[in-house]
Amino acid sequence: MSTTDNTKAAAPADTADTADTADTADTADTADTADAADTEAAGLGEAGAQLSTAPAEDAAPSGIGVFGWARWFWRQLTSMRVALLLLLLLSLGSIPGSLIPQTQVDPLKVEQWKRDHDFWVPAAEKLQLFDVYTSFWFSAIYLLLFISLIGCIVPRTWQFVGQLRSRPPAAPKRLDRLPAYTTWRTEAAPEQVLAHAKTLLAGRRFRTDTAEDSVAAEKGYLREAGNLVFHIALILMLVAFATGQLFKSEGGKLVLRGTSFSNVLPQYDDFKSGSLFDTDDLPKFSFKLDRFDATFEKTGPQKGTPRDFKAYVTVSEGADGAPRKAEIEVNEPLDIDGAKVYLLGHGYAPVISVTDRQGEVIFKDAVPMLPQDSNLTSSGAVKVTDGYRDKDGKKTQLGFAAWFVPTFAGQNKGNMFSQFPALDYPVLALSAYHGSLGVDSGLPQNVYQLDTRKMNKFLGADGELFKQMLRPGETMTLPDGAGSVKFEGIERWATFQVSQQPGNGLALAGAAAAILGLAASLFIQRRRIWVRAEALPSGVTVVRMAGLGRSESARLAEELGELAAELHDKVPTAPKSPADPVDGPVADTDEEDPEGERE
Numbered sequence: 001m002s003t004t005d006n007t008k009a010a011a012p013a014d015t016a017d018t019a020d021t022a023d024t025a026d027t028a029d030t031a032d033t034a035d036a037a038d039t040e041a042a043g044l045g046e047a048g049a050q051l052s053t054a055p056a057e058d059a060a061p062s063g064i065g066v067f068g069w070a071r072w073f074w075r076q077l078t079s080m081r082v083a084l085l086l087l088l089l090l091s092l093g094s095i096p097g098s099l100i101p102q103t104q105v106d107p108l109k110v111e112q113w114k115r116d117h118d119f120w121v122p123a124a125e126k127l128q129l130f131d132v133y134t135s136f137w138f139s140a141i142y143l144l145l146f147i148s149l150i151g152c153i154v155p156r157t158w159q160f161v162g163q164l165r166s167r168p169p170a171a172p173k174r175l176d177r178l179p180a181y182t183t184w185r186t187e188a189a190p191e192q193v194l195a196h197a198k199t200l201l202a203g204r205r206f207r208t209d210t211a212e213d214s215v216a217a218e219k220g221y222l223r224e225a226g227n228l229v230f231h232i233a234l235i236l237m238l239v240a241f242a243t244g245q246l247f248k249s250e251g252g253k254l255v256l257r258g259t260s261f262s263n264v265l266p267q268y269d270d271f272k273s274g275s276l277f278d279t280d281d282l283p284k285f286s287f288k289l290d291r292f293d294a295t296f297e298k299t300g301p302q303k304g305t306p307r308d309f310k311a312y313v314t315v316s317e318g319a320d321g322a323p324r325k326a327e328i329e330v331n332e333p334l335d336i337d338g339a340k341v342y343l344l345g346h347g348y349a350p351v352i353s354v355t356d357r358q359g360e361v362i363f364k365d366a367v368p369m370l371p372q373d374s375n376l377t378s379s380g381a382v383k384v385t386d387g388y389r390d391k392d393g394k395k396t397q398l399g400f401a402a403w404f405v406p407t408f409a410g411q412n413k414g415n416m417f418s419q420f421p422a423l424d425y426p427v428l429a430l431s432a433y434h435g436s437l438g439v440d441s442g443l444p445q446n447v448y449q450l451d452t453r454k455m456n457k458f459l460g461a462d463g464e465l466f467k468q469m470l471r472p473g474e475t476m477t478l479p480d481g482a483g484s485v486k487f488e489g490i491e492r493w494a495t496f497q498v499s500q501q502p503g504n505g506l507a508l509a510g511a512a513a514a515i516l517g518l519a520a521s522l523f524i525q526r527r528r529i530w531v532r533a534e535a536l537p538s539g540v541t542v543v544r545m546a547g548l549g550r551s552e553s554a555r556l557a558e559e560l561g562e563l564a565a566e567l568h569d570k571v572p573t574a575p576k577s578p579a580d581p582v583d584g585p586v587a588d589t590d591e592e593d594p595e596g597e598r599e
Contacts, residue, residue: 082148083231089141104134149231153235160225163221167207171546172530176546178530180547182545183545185573186540190535194210194214194531200563201529214530215530221526223520224526229514229516230514230521231517233514234514236507236513239506239510240503240510241503245274246277247276248502249277249282249499250500251268251272251497251498252271253498254494255289256491256492257290257292258290260286263284263286283336283339283500284317285336287316287326287334298420309329310327310328311327313325328341340499342498343496344494348368348426348491349493350402351364351488352400352487356483362387363387366493367382368380368447369448375405379404381400382400383397383398383399388483391480396434396435397434397435397436398432399433403428405418406420406421416429416469423490428469432458434455434482435454436454438451438453438454470485470487473488525556527549527556528547530546545560545564546560547560
């Protein structure tokens, strides 16, 4: 093949063929491992080194004492392999926290789980499976991962900064050994070739450095920057997780329509917070539930499916804040001074009045009922703790187990199960008891359940528990003139969660940075290009171009071909002279290449 044909191999269509004939095995290994000994043996020297900031792996030490073993252990801990392993263990460790109820989230569910799985309770308690995220083993994995990432990132960052400040390495002696390579001869002077090459590479945003007979260029630093950003983002997410766990607060409150809530600790129905949270940091605000609207699908296969929930509130911020109207919807919380108020659920609260033997109203209130199904079949308890005396004049307490259905199927058409969640045909069923409610014992009690262990039943004419179903406005008269209970009407309630998660913003920033860094490390290739121009005794100049990437890629050969084509336009091929070699060191031979050229 002629020299002119060889010059055409620099065009993009043929460069890959030129690169494929190069000896790539040693070079790729050199670039990936940054092993100085291998690169020297391949004739690349520093040219193939430091394409990555990944540290060289240490073999297990032998006979070097405690300090050597400590250094080896530190190298293993700060390796990316171990960091990924710890990250996997952290993910696996969070699985029990999702499958097993956690004490900080729902203590009642934890107690129920213990009753249902009593065989596993001793092992679960020893492994702290009810407090996974504060357990010793989860904390150990978390801290080791934190140390591993920092120990890996800090030295690599300094090494990367050093690479940014350094010049691209000089061209190797044998460019033809690189994965992508091409050559041609031109009549232009070496200085002119190098000047065009430097301008071309700088225009492609390569960092360039000119030596006596070559130009070195390097590009793709954002790959390593993306790698570092990704791992720094992981640290940010770990910090965000720790911050959220230590400084978070979360409380729930059931609010009846027409009543108010103030963001102070005694107002909450339940409240939990991180170990470093101070209740004085609760934002100062209050709101009143003015109205709650709910709409449901009325027909079709999705009948009863909720379509829209919305709470209309009047909010006051601070001690002297002016009231303002606001709306809270599902997944659209109200943001107040760093706290978010979420709408979680809703239900009905029958308004019930109780009259004693003398006809005096001793109780009148809206009693929230707890939904049991999607059609808002609800259960609850009416507890009259004061003001009632039995027929002997002795103080006693009244209790009524209650079931409420917003849409009753009708008499003899099934049990107390609602047919639709809206108030189409509301019915309240009450069962009457008297005695001690147990509220004076000092022990916590579920407000939605009636403890009948120390209570006696009101008996009906049939000798069974006295119970009755009521429509709004109807009255239930207790046996033996013991009084009456009236179903006055129906109110609505909504449950709200007030949450402070100080680490959410940091976690979001870390997640975004991790995605960007990972994309950069996956799609950007770190590569180097060298151009060498050597004058031959006949007066022509041999131009050699070669490229080296961190990993083998067809894109490197394509890019070298494009660059070679552009440079060839500036310094075109000279007529072939049989006296001039086209490849190999000029000092090696003055004889013609036996095959006319090297492809």
